[in-house]
Amino acid sequence: MRCCRSIFQIYASQGRDNYAELSLPVSDYEMLDMMERLRLEPGQLPYLEILEFREDLNYLERCLHEQPDIYQLNTLAKKLSEFMSVQELAAFEGLVGKEIEKSAVPIELPRLIDFAHSADCCVIAKEAVTDFQPGEFLVKNGFIEEVDGLPDSMLALLDYGRIGREYREAGGGVYTGYGYVEQQSEVHCVSEKMDFQPQKPPYTVQVNMAALPFADGDRKPEVVQLQLPASEEQTREALEKLGKQDWNDVAASIQDCAIPSLNHKIYFDGEMPQILELARCLAELDAQGQLPKYKAILAANDCQDLSKMLSLAGTVDEYFFEPQVSGPEDLAKSELNVILCERDAEALLPYIDLQSYGRALLARDQAVVTSYGLVERDTSRQVLEEDQAPEGGMEMV
Numbered sequence: 563m564r565c566c567r568s569i570f571q572i573y574a575s576q577g578r579d580n581y582a583e584l585s586l587p588v589s590d591y592e593m594l595d596m597m598e599r600l601r602l603e604p605g606q607l608p609y610l611e612i613l614e615f616r617e618d619l620n621y622l623e624r625c626l627h628e629q630p631d632i633y634q635l636n637t638l639a640k641k642l643s644e645f646m647s648v649q650e651l652a653a654f655e656g657l658v659g660k661e662i663e664k665s666a667v668p669i670e671l672p673r674l675i676d677f678a679h680s681a682d683c684c685v686i687a688k689e690a691v692t693d694f695q696p697g698e699f700l701v702k703n704g705f706i707e708e709v710d711g712l713p714d715s716m717l718a719l720l721d722y723g724r725i726g727r728e729y730r731e732a733g734g735g736v737y738t739g740y741g742y743v744e745q746q747s748e749v750h751c752v753s754e755k756m757d758f759q760p761q762k763p764p765y766t767v768q769v770n771m772a773a774l775p776f777a778d779g780d781r782k783p784e785v786v787q788l789q790l791p792a793s794e795e796q797t798r799e800a801l802e803k804l805g806k807q808d809w810n811d812v813a814a815s816i817q818d819c820a821i822p823s824l825n826h827k828i829y830f831d832g833e834m835p836q837i838l839e840l841a842r843c844l845a846e847l848d849a850q851g852q853l854p855k856y857k858a859i860l861a862a863n864d865c866q867d868l869s870k871m872l873s874l875a876g877t878v879d880e881y882f883f884e885p886q887v888s889g890p891e892d893l894a895k896s897e898l899n900v901i902l903c904e905r906d907a908e909a910l911l912p913y914i915d916l917q918s919y920g921r922a923l924l925a926r927d928q929a930v931v932t933s934y935g936l937v938e939r940d941t942s943r944q945v946l947e948e949d950q951a952p953e954g955g956m957e958m959v
Contacts (some may be wrong), residue, residue, distance in 0.1 A: 569639035571614035574632060575642045576600040582611070582933075587639035590760035592822045593632075597760075598854050599933040601888070604759060607631060616642075616653070617731045618739065625658060630680035633758040634671035641678040648740050653677075653684040656743025659736040672753035681870035690742035697726030765789035767837060769816040773804045774831060787817070792842030797838070809834040820844045821857060824865065836868040839943040843875040854934050855883040861932035885935035890920025893936060897923055 568585040575581035580600045584592070598711045600608050610632050615623055619642065626635075646652055657677040661669050690696050700706050701720060709720065730736075735744035768791040772783040788796065806812060815828045822846070829837060847853045856878050865871055870936060887893050894916040898907040924931065929938035 567643040569616050569619065569642050569953065570612050570635060572611055572632070572635070573611045574600060574608040575729055576606075576608045577888065577893070580933075586645050588636060589818045589822075590763055591818055591820055592825070593636060593760040593791035594762065595822045598857075599886075601885070607633075610635075611931065621658065621662075622674075625662065625674070626671070628670045631671055631758070633760070634675065635689050637758050638671060638675050638678060643673065647681075648688065649684075649686055650681040652686045652688070652738050652740035652813065653681040655738040655740065656684055656686075656736050657958070658747065659743070660734060660745065663736065665822050668767060672756075675753040675756070676749050679752045683747045683749055684743050684745050686741055686743055686821050688741035690938075691737060693723045693725065693726030693730060696729055696742060697724070700725060700729060765818075765819065765841070766791065766820045766848065767816060767824075767841040769814045769834075769837060770817055771784060771800065771804060771814045771834070771867045772811055773806060774813055776813075790838060791845050792838075792841075819876055820848065820853060821860065823860075827866075829868070835869060836872060839872055840868060840875075844874065845877065847878065852878050854885060855881065855937070856936045858885075858934035861934060862930040862937045868909050880940050880942055882929075882938045883935060887931060888934035889931055890918075890924060891916040892920070894920035895927075895932070 567587070570586040572584070572586060573581065573583050574596065582596050582599055584596060585959065588596070590936050596602075597604075597606075602608060607629075610625075610629055611628065612635075613631070639755065642654070645654070654677050657680060658669065658674070661673075669941055683711075687696065687699075690699075697720075701709055701722065706725065709716075730742075730744075733744050735742055737743075769788050769790065770788045771788060776783045784803070786800050788800045794802075801807065801812075804812060809832065811831055812834050813828065813830050814834050816824045816826065816837070840850055845854075847856050855877065859874055859878065860864075860871060864871070865873060865874060884893075884896070887896065894914070895907070895911070897919075898910065898914075902910070923929070929936055
């Protein structure tokens, strides 16, 4: 079941073999990971389709451009996912509804982002769903001078719907699924100062932690957030907040990670030290520019186990990594360019089954194409290590 925070379900691609489905909003790490898998340069836009809208936001389908900017769309989704009140939902739908009434569609994403930040620019009448209600309210509360003093028998003959309609048209109000909305002040132009490009966070793993066992009843356990790698002082302070001396009886949930496949996974008693070590390894690999390669190795080994992940972190230098290879066809073209001159390779391409040739090369080299690129174990290192092994068994030190 999809998280209720999900605003848009999208399909993004760059070429035939590079594609991804995401539920927006996503974190900056998740967006950066998508850019790696789609081989996107900073600022480069992929082909994008919105597959699904959250049900109460279906009206946005007619408002968005056919090829929206994924970075701006994610910014909008982040703000919409933070809405906690009817006021925010109603104001956003009302401001969008006004643009639709003016036939100002599609609506630019920066404009929608501004609407999402402008709930305080609107007033909401939740009980009003037709022109009759505001018309009746205006008459009975003395806002229409011409009918002041009329007996109830005469007031009952008034056309409240017409009065309400004239008031709505004069004020530029609209009806939404949450009631009547009227804009009272200018929309906040916040998008002008926004940088929509994802930025690498100052951590490799962000965790929420709670002490075990969880409290009984309706009381929620105290949650402590920690960004890793962390200093000894920071980890000690986190333990103190949890009322613990060590990591025993501590549950941890990864909220965001440089390896997004770990996001929202929960770990229990005794596993927190492994998360601390993984965060340190990820920071080192990132500093060495090896993080995409490591993610490819994890994908090739279908690895989600913390212990095995830590073990594989020490083997990164034992693999070849070719991020430009997205599928068997790419590998076949690359191989032909190595064994032939570029002109001869181009001449042969129409006559070769590149998919079959590429798959044969993968089988020969025991290589795997992952969404991050091709990874292959460096067998020459193993041969060299065997040749250098001392004769007569283990060498004593």
